[in-house]
Amino acid sequence: MKSNEADLQNIFWEKKLEERATRIHVIACMVAIVVVPAFFITDIFISPEHWKLFLILRLIVSIIVGALLISRKWIKLKDTTLAFVPFISVSLLNAYMWSVMDIREFQMHSFSYMALFIAAGMFLLWRPHYTIKVVLLSFLFNVLAFWTFSSLKISEFLTNGGALTMAVALFSVVLMNNRYRLSKEEIISALLLKKSKEELEEKNDEILNSITYAKRIQQALLPPDNLFSRHLPNSWVLYRPKDII
Numbered sequence: 001m002k003s004n005e006a007d008l009q010n011i012f013w014e015k016k017l018e019e020r021a022t023r024i025h026v027i028a029c030m031v032a033i034v035v036v037p038a039f040f041i042t043d044i045f046i047s048p049e050h051w052k053l054f055l056i057l058r059l060i061v062s063i064i065v066g067a068l069l070i071s072r073k074w075i076k077l078k079d080t081t082l083a084f085v086p087f088i089s090v091s092l093l094n095a096y097m098w099s100v101m102d103i104r105e106f107q108m109h110s111f112s113y114m115a116l117f118i119a120a121g122m123f124l125l126w127r128p129h130y131t132i133k134v135v136l137l138s139f140l141f142n143v144l145a146f147w148t149f150s151s152l153k154i155s156e157f158l159t160n161g162g163a164l165t166m167a168v169a170l171f172s173v174v175l176m177n178n179r180y181r182l183s184k185e186e187i188i189s190a191l192l193l194k195k196s197k198e199e200l201e202e203k204n205d206e207i208l209n210s211i212t213y214a215k216r217i218q219q220a221l222l223p224p225d226n227l228f229s230r231h232l233p234n235s236w237v238l239y240r241p242k243d244i245i
Contacts, residue, residue, distance in 0.1 A: 013187045020183065021125040022079040028123040029069045032086045036093075037062045039112060046108045047101055054097055061089045080126050087124070087134050090116055095141035099149035103160055106152065110161025114168045121175030125183055131176040135169050211243075 037058045043051040065086045072082055094113045101109060117135075124131070146157060222239070229235075 013184065013191055016187045016191075017125070017184060018079055020187075022082065024123055024125050025079050025083040026069065026072075028083060028119075029065050029086055031119075031123070032065050032090065033062050033069070036065075036090060042112065043097075047097075047105045050097070050100055057093050057096070061086075061093055064089055080130055083124050083126060084130065084134065087116075087120055088137060091134070091138040092141050095138070095145040096149070098142065099145035103152065103156055106157075106162075107160045110165055113161075113165050117165075117169045117172035121172040121179070124176050125180060126176075128173075128177045128180060131173050131180075135173055138169065139166070215241075 037055070040051060040055040040058055043054045047054065068077065068082065068085055071077070094109075094116060097109060098106060098113065120134075142162075146152070150157070152160075222237075
């Protein structure tokens with residue numbers, strides 16, 4: 001019996017967490033749709049040679065995220081997929097942009113890439129293994145793009161923003177995992193508090209019903225006032241119960 005109750009509690013808190021994650025990931029998608037294309041303004045100054053191509057790629061990412069957001073109810077999209085696709089799309093975009101930049105452009109764009117992981121730590125709410133997967137995939141994208149397109153050396157890649165971005169990515173793993181754990185604990189605590197409140201109200205009702213029943217017994221044992229007045233005209237009865245009895 002206790003095992004079944006525990007299973008029901010797990011299902012309930014997971015459902016609540018999924019509902020919260022869906023709301024957050026919808027907001028994250030909306031932000032991505034607007035912010036990703038808007039960053040082309042910085043591309044104009046960072047990489048004047050490539051900004052038009054970057055704008056096209058940014059618009060493609062924005063369209064993909066928008067289509068995903070619009071169709072999520074029709075295709076019954078999970079909250080994890082709703083966050084996974086935008087994150088991976090932007091990460092793939094940044095990996096390609098990095099690979100075609102020179103050192104100066106690479107340094108300046110590193111902050112934009114770090115902003116992706118920081119934003120992920122603020123918005124994404126999913127199980128820890130998803131966080132590890134997206135960071136590993138981002139790392140793989142960068143390795144492939146670097147070996148395919150980049151003219152930079154590994155030492156140049158690491159010392160001009162690559163190592164720092166990887167450190168921020170690892171920090172985002174910790175941040176997202178803590179966010180998930182704290183959200184889980186908050187929901188479980190709220191459920192336990194609600195359950196305790198319901199149990200307390202149930203006990204109060206039981207006690208109140210018992211006291212009310214005792215009142216009826218007490219009133220049945222006491223003679224009515226008119227009986228006292230008829231047989232003992234000058235008498236009186238002191239009946240002042242504390243609450244009910």
